[in-house]
Amino acid sequence: MPTPPSMPPSMPPSTPFMSLTWTDHVTGRRGFLVVDRLVRGVCSGGLRMRPGCTLEEVAGLARGMTMKEALHYDPRARYVPLGGAKGGIDCDPRDPAAYEVLVRYLRAMRPYIADSWTTGEDLGLTQELVDRATAEAGLTSCVQAVYPLLDDEAAARRRLADAFAVEVDGIGLDALVGGCGVAESVLTALDAAGMAPGQARVAVQGLGTMGGATARFLARAGLTVVAVADIKGTVANPDGLDVEALLAARDAYGTVDRAVLRPGDRELADEAWLSADAEVLVPAAVSYAVRPDNQARITARWIAEAANMPVLADAERLLTARGVTVLPDVVVNSATNAWWWWTLFGDIGDAPDLADEAFTHTRRAMRALVGEVLARARRDGSTPRAAAHALAADRLPEITERFGWYAPGVRATALPCHT
Incomplete structure (x- = not known):
């Protein structure tokens, strides 16, 4: 795998507010925390666990969180965007020692979590864990x-x-909101291009929390899911897969039991999802999945980044040059983070039907944001990623002016998590 960039193309340069590396005294595993920015003394960003995780990767993700927070800034809303941060642990989550490594990492990060860093699940971890x-x-x-x-x-x-x-339907609302946001991003792009959902086929890499929910919402919106990929490889059917059956047959890591496959379903190689005959690709698993050495296999018209940083910068430039539109992660997968804060700050969460309220609010917010990004890209003659970063850059100074970096004297109160 090539050395990943520290930030996607068009990302403005930034020096993180704080960056640290932790070494587990028991296993020697390393963990990282990068605080890209504070707003009122607080930052937001999930914690991932994967083998090969690096400080550079976490820094890029933290910068992306700053963008996501800024893009959802609405001066009329109760939700005040936080700063961006990210945590990462270089460890295979399937390793028998992984849980204890996670606990020791969190103990080490206790002062930051107590007072300034809000975190939650990301790649390799569940919120319950x-x-x-x-x-x-x-x-x-x-x-x-x-x-x-x-x-x-x-x-x-x-x-x-x-x-x-x-x-x-047996899946937690927290696991569905992010996929709803990704699906709405895709649907907004299809609408802008004048393509009906029923005319579009989609391939999804990853059937975990984000990928599984995205596949469900896109299938229910009328798109045909022709390929999905997990750690065992790609499952494809040009006539469409039974998404609900695949979701029901997943394990905790998003791996599908092949016993549920139908006669028309084919098992293909790991990266076969890239070359699927589809209009939309949704990488929803690992970072750096689309690289200069494999991007030429892609024939899709759109790539919706449900994962964080799945398309390498050099690959995106090549894709853009041949007419493939990358809908960037800082927009596409931002709904999960925003939903937490919409709920906590009180923009949603008091309606009789919490799921309906969450989906309605998510659809409305993502439609508006993606529409604004696509319009900015057309106006500027740029890519959606560059347009998203330009919008965030416009909003960050106002956020800083209104709320500042620090909140002197404020300390967190010990409160239980949402469970």
């Missing part, structure tokens, strides 16, 4: 740093707990 390890590490909440910024802490805790208790 993060919550359990957070408690074992002696912390009472993975998002406790944000509570002093809220008008009513008790009400915020209740809203988030209620939202996380909701399931839709």
Whole structure:
């Protein structure tokens, strides 16, 4: 694998506010925390665990979180965007020692989580696992740093707990909102191009939390899912896969039991999803999946980055030159993060039907944001990524002027996580 860039193309240069490397005294595994920016003394960004995770990777992800937060800034809303951050651990989550490594990492990061860094699940981890390890590490909440910024802490805790208790067709609302946002991004791009959902085919890499939910929402919107990929390889069917059957046959890591495949379903090589005969590709698993050495296999018209940083910078330049539009991660997969804060700050979370309210709010927000990004790209003659970064760059100074970097004297109160 080539050395990854520290930031995607068109990303403005930035020196992180704080960057640190931790070494586990038991296994020698390394972990990282990068705080790209603070707003009112607080930052937001998930924690990932994967073999080969690097400080450079985490820094790029933290910068992306700053962009995601800024892009959802609405001066009329209760939700005030936070700064961007990210955590990472260089460890295989399937390793028997992984959980204890996670607990020790969280113990080491306890001062930051207690006062300034709100975190949650990312690649390789589930929210349930993060919550359990957070408690074992002696912390009472993975998002406790944000509570002093809220008008009513008790009400915020209740809203988030209620939202996380909701399931839709057996899948938690928290696992579905991000996929809803990705799907809405794709649908907005199709609308802008005058293509009906029923005319579009899609291939999805990864059937974990984000990829699985995205596949479900796109299939229910009328797109034909012709290929999905997991750690075992690609499953394809040009006539369309039974998405619900595949989702029901997943394990905790998003790997599909091949026993549920139908006669028309084919098992192909790992990267076969790239060359699927589809209009849309959705990389929803690992970073750096689309590289200069494999991008030529792609015939799709759009790539929607459901994963963080799945398209390398050099690959994106080659794709753009031959007419492939990359819908960037800082926009496409931002709904999960925003949903947490919409709920905590009180923009949503009090309706009788929490799932309907969450999906309605997500669809409306993502339609508006993606539409604005595509319009800016057309006006500037740029890519959607460059347009998204330009929009964020416009908003960051206002956020800083209104709210500042620090909140002197504010300390987090020990509060339980959403479970």
